Amino acid sequence: MTDIQMLPLRFPGGKRQLYSFVYQVLEENNLIGCRYIEPYCGGAGLALTLLLSNCVNQIFLNDIDHKIYAFWYCALNMTDQLCELIEKTPVTIEEYRRQSEIYRSSKDMLQLGFATLFLNRTNRSGILIGGPIGGYEQNSKYKIDCRFNKNKIIGAIRQIASFRNSIKLYNLDALDFLRRIKAMQFKTKTLLFIDPPYYKKGRRLYTNFYIHEDHCKVADFLANDLRYLPWILTYDDADEIREIYSNYDVPYIMKRIKYSAARKRYETELLFFNNLIIPFQGKDGDKIFDNLELFSEVKENRQELAKIHHKLCQTAQRSH
Numbered sequence: 001m002t003d004i005q006m007l008p009l010r011f012p013g014g015k016r017q018l019y020s021f022v023y024q025v026l027e028e029n030n031l032i033g034c035r036y037i038e039p040y041c042g043g044a045g046l047a048l049t050l051l052l053s054n055c056v057n058q059i060f061l062n063d064i065d066h067k068i069y070a071f072w073y074c075a076l077n078m079t080d081q082l083c084e085l086i087e088k089t090p091v092t093i094e095e096y097r098r099q100s101e102i103y104r105s106s107k108d109m110l111q112l113g114f115a116t117l118f119l120n121r122t123n124r125s126g127i128l129i130g131g132p133i134g135g136y137e138q139n140s141k142y143k144i145d146c147r148f149n150k151n152k153i154i155g156a157i158r159q160i161a162s163f164r165n166s167i168k169l170y171n172l173d174a175l176d177f178l179r180r181i182k183a184m185q186f187k188t189k190t191l192l193f194i195d196p197p198y199y200k201k202g203r204r205l206y207t208n209f210y211i212h213e214d215h216c217k218v219a220d221f222l223a224n225d226l227r228y229l230p231w232i233l234t235y236d237d238a239d240e241i242r243e244i245y246s247n248y249d250v251p252y253i254m255k256r257i258k259y260s261a262a263r264k265r266y267e268t269e270l271l272f273f274n275n276l277i278i279p280f281q282g283k284d285g286d287k288i289f290d291n292l293e294l295f296s297e298v299k300e301n302r303q304e305l306a307k308i309h310h311k312l313c314q315t316a317q318r319s320h
């Protein structure tokens with residue numbers, strides 16, 4: 001098994017930490033080796049970790065953000081040129097200003113892809129409006145280059161690029177992308193992992209964010225048009241999201257997830273499954289709970305989880 005050394009992009013809300021959980025879902029649902037699709041890929045940490053460890057055979061990555069797309073495009077298709085830029089560009093405040101200008105105005109894929117990487121790794125928290133690590137005066141303990149280990153970044157990009165034949169890249173609005181996926185009529189093993197912009201903090205974290213109606217449209221498409229493909233959906237814990245999905249009778253569980261974007265903290269998120277996925281197959285409760293490290297507060301409430309599991313088994317049996 002190859003493991004990915006590091007992820008080139010730092011990403012607020014990155015889902016790589018769900019790797020063991022999703023691996024378990026793949027295994028229990030006979031989906032190892034499947035096609036894996038992310039309509040909101042961002043830093044693509046989970047998708048790449050699954051691909052590089054051979055848990056899935058092919059990944060489809062989509063993001064509407066043209067700059068994120070430019071980075072992934074260069075990593076996969078202009079690998080040598082991108083690595084050369086990483087190698088020879090000084091990581092200084094002057095360069096930070098220059099790359100910020102390129103990021104704002106360039107149309108050139110290589111320049112844009114590199115500027116995205118440069119700013120992502122030199123900005124506070126990887127958030128592009130965060131300002132340079134260490135401030136413009138550089139008088140803090142952490143300097144602008146402290147997250148820019150050139151050898152490691154180049155190593156990670158080359159490692160990912162060696163899987164380029166198994167990666168399909170798109171730069172579409174997620175709903176257009178999902179329509180395209182539907183039209184492909186996949187019949188063999190497929191899993192969709194859907195991680196839309198947060199309901200509550202999306203505006204602050206991402207260049208592209210959703211309003212309430214957009215979240216509703218996604219729910220409708222997933223629950224109706226894509227009900228025949230297994231999918232997992234993650235969200236921040238917002239009442240509005242629980243309400244939207246309650247209309248479709250899609251079960252969810254809650255989990256605590258650790259974020260390092262701003263400072264280390266835990267937040268509760270919602271994980272929804274459609275009825276083609278059974279997250280915990282075990283017939284006896286103990287097996288279910290043994291596998292639940294991530295879901296600490298659900299673990300405290302065995303009854304709630306047992307109910308969810310029971311319901312999932314029933315819906316899955318009905319659809320077979």
Ligand SMILES: C[S@@+](CC[C@H](N)C(=O)[O-])C[C@H]1O[C@@H](n2cnc3c(N)ncnc32)[C@H](O)[C@@H]1O
Pocket residue numbers: 011012013014015016039040041042043044045046062063064065068172173174175195196197198206207208209210
């Ligand atoms: C929660 S982040 C995804 C993080 C990703 N799962 C990871 O682990 O790095 C949401 C992503 O959705 C993208 N996005 C926002 N609106 C979109 C849209 N309408 N269509 C496609 N992508 C969109 C943002 O650019 C952002 O990268």
